[in-house]
Structure formats: structure tokens, C-alpha cells
Amino acid sequence: MTIGTGVVLFVIGAILTFALNVDVGWADLDMVGYILMGAGVVAFLVGLVLMARRRRTDVVTRTEPAAGGYETRRSTRAAGDEEVF
Template structure:
């Protein structure tokens, strides 16, 4: 999951939690919103950690001259 997907999940969760009143049998709309916001926040954090690790990685190319 990338940073963009995490942000989208967070925004959809916030919209469901704060703005909409859904009637889903067996599921509270506030609970669904909180779950989506938490998943989005976790996705953003994981995406940032992955990007930070990629920037620290150094690729070394070894060339050998053969006679």
C-alpha cells in the first residue's frame, strides 16, 4: 500500500465518520470510519518508512577488467 492509497483510505474514513449516516446492517458507520482512518494512517506510515529505506539504499556497481 502506498502513501496515496493510505491518504485515500483516511479521507474516505473521515467522510464516513463525520459527514455520512449509513444504514449498514450489523455495522456502525462510526466504527467503519474509524477502521478506514486507522488503516489509512498505518498505510501512510508504512509508505513513508519504505520510501525512507529506499533513499538510504546505495547501489554499488563493481567492474572488473579482464586481460
């Protein structure tokens, strides 16, 4: 949701800055557009960072004694999964 919000803010800011030629006395629409584009970029980057953290996985390698020698087991789990050994 954060990535989509960032894109929407950026698009609205670009429209205010580059597409509208309206002069209002109480606000500078170009500056408001630049602020919205900056907020959109920040929201987009925060969304990418949160998505990258969510997809992190842990790999655990264990060597255990078994009949006739040692056995190596490797298990992988994603963030949010239960531990499986």
C-alpha cells in the same frame, strides 16, 4: 503507492465517520470509518518508512598508495546503484 493508498483510506474513513448521517442496521458506519482512518494512518507511515529506506546512501572512503604519497578517494552510491570505485 502506499502513501497515496493511506491518504485515500483516511479520507474515505473520515467521510464515513463525520460527513454521513446514514443509519444502516447491518453496520456501524462510524466504527467502519474509524477503522479505515486507522488503516490509512498505518499505510501512510509504512509508505514513509519504505521511502526513507529506499533513499539511503553509502559513503566509502579509501586511502591508497599513490606516486609521491597517499591518495584518499571518496565514493557515494545510492541504494540500487552499482558499486563504483
